[in-house]
Amino acid sequence: MRHLPHMITRRLAKRISPTSLQFRLTVELIAIAVLGVSGVAIWAGWRMEQTLISVHKQNLEYIAARFPEQVELYREMGSVETGVKATIDKLSTPELLIWVRSPDGQILSRPSAINSSPPELMNGVVTTDVPAQPTVFRFGDRYVVLCGNPLSISGTPLGQVYILKDITEDQMRLNAGVHSLILSSIVAVVLLVIAISRRIRRALQPLQQMSQVASAVSADDLSGAKLELDRAPDEIVGLAQAFNEMLVRLSGSWDQQRQFVGNVSHELRTPLSVITGYLQSLLRRGDNLSPHQQQAVATASAEAERTIRMLEDLLDLARVDSGNLHFRLTPILLNTLVMEVAQMSQKVSNRQIDLFVTNEDVMVCADQDRLQQVLINLVDNAIKYSEPDQAVDLVLEKTEQQAAIHVRDRGVGIALAHQQRIFERFYRVDESMTRSRDGTGLGLAIAKSLIEGMDGRITLRSKLGEGSLFTITLPLWKPQA
Structure with missing residues (x-):
């Protein structure tokens, strides 16, 4: 007792x-x-x-x-x-x-x-x-x-x-x-x-509600998030009001940021496209240019094209944030799509792509163009961050409820500290561990947004020196009776 x-x-x-x-x-x-x-x-x-x-x-x-x-x-x-x-x-x-x-x-x-x-x-x-x-x-x-x-x-x-x-x-x-x-x-x-524990738990319940609301708030629902407390002490009510005002300010700032990114990306894409066209035309007709001048013009053209790709990625992210990115969801056969991506990537990169596809037909309801974009991006990353003589594996599996597509490389790998942030925008692993600087740091963020827009998930498992494994899971398509 x-x-x-x-x-x-x-x-x-x-x-x-x-x-x-x-x-x-x-x-x-x-x-x-x-x-x-x-x-x-x-x-x-x-x-x-x-x-x-x-x-x-x-x-x-x-x-x-x-x-x-x-x-x-x-x-x-x-x-x-x-x-x-x-x-x-x-x-x-x-x-x-x-x-x-x-x-x-x-x-x-x-x-x-x-x-x-x-x-x-x-x-x-x-x-x-x-x-x-x-x-x-x-x-x-x-x-x-x-x-x-x-x-x-x-x-x-x-x-x-x-x-x-x-x-x-x-x-x-x-x-x-x-x-x-x-x-x-x-x-x-x-x-x-018993009385003290219950009284303290009841007294601190408004703070727990604030914590739950703060944990659930994301950039997409800042404007709709609001903390409402009933019969809370005056000190906590004042804190809740300050919290709601902060959400309103953050929502306004986030909307301005998204609008600014979309407008700037849209306005810059046209002049950059014009500049790229003139530079490419100059390269085709620049017989009287010296080798140094030709190299400078080629570098400028490549950087302009890279900037255009980054602006297109920013526009895609702006559409995702604003909810204006629409998907054409149709039943597609993943077996065929995965084979086309493997053949296309192998032909463009001249690298070995090992394909492992299940014998069963794997049908999912997704946007074929968006899914193909994500797969090409993942395979391209796997090629960039692995040695030229190392093959990249593209695997298609089927379970009872979902389909899984694995993209595996045997490259440098990603440290555990970076794996939690690898899908963040503009986040890049230490340059000393990468093989290329052509990326914008937006590819994986866009891939995550596109896959989640199709009710799927994308995950990563990696180990330094052994390579990385990106996995896309999508629910199987079940035709209505």
């Missing part, structure tokens, strides 16, 4: 992150509650024990102080021994034992009840150095208050008077009360733990 708060704390730790505010507040308040309740219980138990012992001690001190007077009173009826015996018989009870011992250790007088006392009690008393002040002792299962004082009658020392009071029953009742107090404290701590 005493380990129950620790069990609850461990369960909370499993459900809540140890670094979260909810966990820290819960643990701190539980610790304060446990310390507070435990402190009160310990103090209450100690106070009860002190009250009980104090009463018995005062009783023994009173008896010890009046004992010589009682002996003097009863002495008038006879000898000193008669007075001592009469006083002991007068004051003794079943719980209170009094005896007198001479300086040489002989017991001068004692009550008859002492003979019926438990042997372990009397043996313990005999071997104990009895203090002058009443003190609590435990002998076996018995609790007693014991004291010993010198006894003198009319200035004549008679020895020591010992007073013992058995408080076992009172101590047992006290122990039972302390146990009940401990049990009540444990129950109170458990109830406090």
Whole structure:
């Protein structure tokens, strides 16, 4: 039972992150509650024990102080021994034992009840150095208050008077009360733990809602995202309002950025196409140009064409962001498409493309031109980042629910730190690991957008020095009955 708060704390730790505010507040308040309740219980138990012992001690001190007077009173009826015996018989009870011992250790007088006392009690008393002040002792299962004082009658020392009071029953009742107090404290701590954890979880629920909204917000739904909190504290309501205003500003900035990229890409494509045409015409008719001039014009033409390709990629991404990129989804046979891509890439690059196609017909509902664009891009990347003598594998597989197209190379590979960002726009792996600088850093971002637009997924597995594996998965086409 005493380990129950620790069990609850461990369960909370499993459900809540140890670094979260909810966990820290819960643990701190539980610790304060446990310390507070435990402190009160310990103090209450100690106070009860002190009250009980104090009463018995005062009783023994009173008896010890009046004992010589009682002996003097009863002495008038006879000898000193008669007075001592009469006083002991007068004051003794079943719980209170009094005896007198001479300086040489002989017991001068004692009550008859002492003979019926438990042997372990009397043996313990005999071997104990009895203090002058009443003190609590435990002998076996018995609790007693014991004291010993010198006894003198009319200035004549008679020895020591010992007073013992058995408080076992009172101590047992006290122990039972302390146990009940401990049990009540444990129950109170458990109830406090449950109440505190629930209250903190409820108080921090608006922050969890904010976290969920922030995690779900993407660039496509900034304008529609809004955090609405009911019956939240004023501080959290103010934070939610600031969060909503931030989303509005981000949405406006993102729309302006997309519009700017689309407009610039569209406006620059036409003049660059004109420049490329003039440069190519100059190369065809530039017989009077020197080799250095011809090389400069060829370089300018290649860079202009590369810039045009990048602008076209930017336009595609702008259409994706604005939702204006439309797909012509039709049932297509992937077996034929994959074979055409392999033949086309092998002919253009003069590199070996190993094709592995399942014997089953694999039908998917997709945009054939867009899917072909993605496959050509992946195969082209695999060729660029592998050695000339290394083949590229193009594999088509079919499962019960989906089709999978794998593009595998055995090139330099991609480090794990870069794999999470490889599909981001303009992100490129370290130039020292690449074989070509012709890319724009947009090809994989466009491929991801196109595949997701066709309800598919594109993933990457790679290892440095062993190559990369890009996988496209698309749901199988199921004709309607």
